[in-house]
Amino acid sequence: MVPLAFPVKRILVILIATLALSLQGCTPENQKPLQHVHQYFESIRNNEALLTAFFSEMPKGGDLHNHFSGSVYAETYWNYLLRKNPWFDTVSLVFEYDSIKRINKKGDYKRFISLPELIRKNKLPDMKQRILQVWSVKDYVDSEIPSHKHFFDSFGKLPSGGWNETGIGLQELQNRALRENVQYLELMIKGVPSDIMPENADRYTSLLKLKEYTDTVALRPVLDSLTQAFRKKQLSKDVVNFNSILLSVHNKFVPDNNAVTIRYQTYVNRRAEPVKFFRDLLLAFESAQTSPLVGGINILSPEHGDVSMRDYKLHMYMFRYCSQLFPEVKYSMHAGELTLGLVKPEDLTFHIHDAIYIAGANRIGHGVDMAYETDALTLLQYMHDKKIAIEINLFSNEFILKVKDDKHPITLYKNGNVPIVxxxxxxxILRSNLVHQYVLLAKRYPQISYADIRTFILNSIEYSFIKDQALKDALYTSVKTKLESFEEKIIKNTRLHSTKV
Ligand SMILES: [Zn+2]
Incomplete structure (x- = not known):
């Protein structure tokens, strides 16, 4: 992990000194500016502190693969919990607000301790540390439970708040982006909530589970009928309600400003049973079609889960079907977040393939199993030709899947000229940030140059799902200008320091 509280001023002094040393006697005045930065960048490639200072200063454009609930730090959830005056189970670390529920935990109720009691016994700091360890990867010890289980279980343990808490979390992410020199966040915010179910839901369930569909032709009549059934129940009302709350929360807590722009993806949960999954997909597509703030949609939850694996192809066909109903809606898909050992080898061969060829994904999230995919080289060429970007999440892949260094397929994507973000x-949850991802990228992959990184940064605006083209263009120009200023600053500091030396 990158030391988060490193004294930045001191790092910058070291950074400038190293910069001067690295360029002494080797930088002709007429050399192109990018070459200066490139030389300096190469000179610090193996120094994590210098890289951290470099990337902290560097404008990083957008963060396009960012789960809102997993990006807010556990300390913020903790503060929210304290405001609710909870009782804590001192053994399991679950919490309750309601005394009846606590007493109903048959025999275990004696393990609960109230907040005032924790404070009186001076045990609140200890409880906080223990809770942070189960709500995030803080102090995680490898041998306790599998890292992917620890990670995914964390989400279920976080206290869930209302839209007001969402607004507070959004402010935290916007402020962090500002400090970290990130200009755009595309957040996977929530699924559109609904409890509408069609008449004869069981019949639809059995029709959808009847066989393994191999094309949309056989599936279409079932989905047509199901779409009609949901529309009869006025599914759109839930979309209108969701979009309107999102708009008012956005305008209240994180209105558009010149520093950080936020847009959203809504999503579907791949663990849901087929009828619910399809309902949520219709809701997500309609939300993205009608809200100015929802740029696209996504599909989440562990890809290796039983239902996710069983229904993978069905989900892909459902995406394809909905994309025909809502042709303007864009979607990124978590696909290939798998590795050898986590699932059977044959299950590593088709997830990215199907997300692209069947579902028609505009971007792929993770894509870790690319090396195992059937005819990977053709798939990479297709991603290049169709400009389907890959969202690379280095630290997440390292922690959850234990895939890092040259096990990671980033070089495959790079060599295939696939657009990378x-x-x-x-x-x-991962106790990380965007600077950390760039540090890992620079340290681990010497074949990726500063010019490549510059392209990745501009890609993060170009491949974003911002709907308003004027806003997107303005953001692209602004990030490009900021990058140029950053590069000039690096060069200027180098020259100043070189003269002094
Ligand atoms: Zn993700």
Whole structure:
């Protein structure tokens, strides 16, 4: 992990000194500016502190793969919990607000301790540390439980708040982006909530589970009928309600400003049973079609879960079907977040393939199993030709899947000229940030140059799902200008220091 509280001023002094040393006697005045930066960058490639200072200063454009609930840090959830005056189970670390629920935990109720009691016994700091360890990867010890289990279980343990808490979390992410020199966040915010179910839901369930569909032709009549059934129940009302709350929360807590722009993806949960999954997909597509703030949609939850694996192809066909109903809606898909050992080898061969060829994904999230995919080289060429970007989440892949260094397929994507963006995934649960991702990128992959990184940064705006083209163009120009200023600063500091030396 990058030391988060490193004294930045001191690092910058070291950075400038190293910069001067590295360029002494080797930088002709007429050399192109990018070459200066490139030389300096190469000279610090193996120094994590210098890289951290470099990337902290560097404008990083957008973070396009960013789960809102996993990006807010556990300390913020903790503060929210304290405001609710909870009782804590001192053994399991679950909490309750309601005394009846606590007493109903048959025999275990004696393990609960109230907040005032914790404070009186001076045990609140200890409880906080223990809770942070289960809500995030803080102090995680490898041998306790599998890292992917620890990671995914964390989400279920976080206290869930209302839209007001969402607004507070959004402010935290916007402020962090500002400090970290990130200009755009595309947040996977929530699924559109609904409890509408069609008449004869069981019949639809059995029709959808009846066989393994191999094309949309056989599936279409079932989905047509199901779409009609949901529309009869006025599914759109839930979309209108969701979009309107999102708009008012956005305008209240994180209105558009010149420093950081936020847009959203809504999503579907791949663990849901087929009828619910399809309902949520219709809701997500309609939300993205009608809200100015929802740029696209996504599909989440562990890809290796039983339902996710069983229904993978069905989900892909459902995406394809909905994309025909809502042709303007864009979507990124978590696909290939798998590795050898986590699933059977044959299950590593088709997830990215199907997300692209069947579902028609505009971007792929993770894509870690690319090396195992059937005819990977053709798939990479297709991604290049169709400009389907890959969202690379280095630290997430390292922690959850144990895939890092040359096990990671980033070089495959790079060699295939697939558009790459660098993102965080769940910076809060992973106790990470976007600077950390770039540091890992620079340290681990010497074949990726400063010019490549510059392209990745501009990609993060170009491949974003911002709908308003004027806003997107303005953001692109602004990030480009900021990059040029950053490069000039590096060069200027180098020259100043060289003269003094
Ligand atoms: Zn993700």
């Amino acid at each position: 660098i993102s965080t995934d769940d910076a809060g």
